[in-house]
Amino acid sequence: MTQPRRRPGPKRALSESDVLDAALTLMDSGGPDAASIRRIAGELGVSPNAVYTYFPDKAAIEQALVERLLGELNRAAPAGGDWRADLEALAVDLRRRLTAHPGAVPLLLGGAMNGPQALHLGERLLDVLTRAGLPAERAARASYLVMVYVLGAIALEVADVPQAGALAPEADRIAARRAAMTRVPPEAYPRTAAAAEVMSTWVGTEQYLWGLRRVLDGLTPGPD
Template sequence: MATRGRPGPRRTLSEDEILDAALVLLDEGGPAAASIRGIAAKVGVAPNAVYTYFPDKGAVVRALVEKLLGEADAGEFADEGKPWRDRVEALAVELRRRLVAHPGAAALLMSGPMDGPRATALNERLLDLLIGAGVEPADAARATYLLIVYVLGAIALEVADETGPGPLPPEDDRVARRRAGFAQIPAEVFPRSAAAAPTMSRYITTDQYLWGLHRLLDGIDPT
């Protein structure tokens, strides 16, 4: 007579609880803090309970990326009654809002391929939106990649401007600190950079982000 194996760890959590704990740890201590052991301690279970849902930290990261992308794929971007440019801008603004609020997660987003179901669905929606606006399919694919590179690249540089854990300080505070730093540029050595310092100090602002996005959209617009 065959003996029954020992039961696995009881599933006392939800995936969302685990991902929420991982996000808190990322906010508090950066990518290194969101280990399986750290997540388990955060939610008050043994590490085996987390392994019931995710085989390793990489799987947690992929699921967290999927969660953040899925949450951004909503609102005005999903409103088919809105003009295509407004929808793309809404997505770009929402992604920036969510990722700047969680710099640790933003860093992880850049560390691996975005090839999960929600990332693929987001790509599909962008392609459909651009093709529906009259962009040729091949150009729509290139434009989708260009938009993702711009959005994630701008967010990555904005997040990298801060080295401490937790949410970024208010935008005005960060601009003021950058302005003080750029004021030290020796004008006799770097005259153009010194003259551009007021503008350079605002590279991490919403205005700059939208300035670049609008120019990309101007180039993509088939009309």
């Protein structure tokens, strides 16, 4: 007896957000190189042409991911108050979001941050630094300095873990660095060995804030 043919089910609806979710999942597990158009399509169970419907190339996907991550940061922004507290909160939140997706960190370092959300973040920085009493030119220079410190610190923190994927909890990463530092021969590197305990905490929040606060200390109004 001939079985009746089944009607095909509805095609899966796809959106820009689905493509970005898949790209971020691949980056989280394998780093930025893992999120090729073909692999993104495979993750979604569609053909590469379906991905091209939303993005012309991988670079456009990466730019959109940067915008998404920065948009989430901007939407979570606290109301204006003490400028230092606001800037520290912003820097800590950015670190938290980027270390949750270490594969996306190179995207912020390797491309122009000129989308609407990146510009909005820059405007927020200028606003905070203006509230600190800096004139316009100095605020502009200071905003660049702050971003260099913040993104550089995050990039080094992520690079400290050689394999791709999510970072281990901060306490575990510090413990691993501490164990590694015990293997430094003190007779060859006496100063490094003496500073081993502090150096083991370089990937921690305490060091991140220590450096940020030193940067901010140098930004108070005064002669250049």
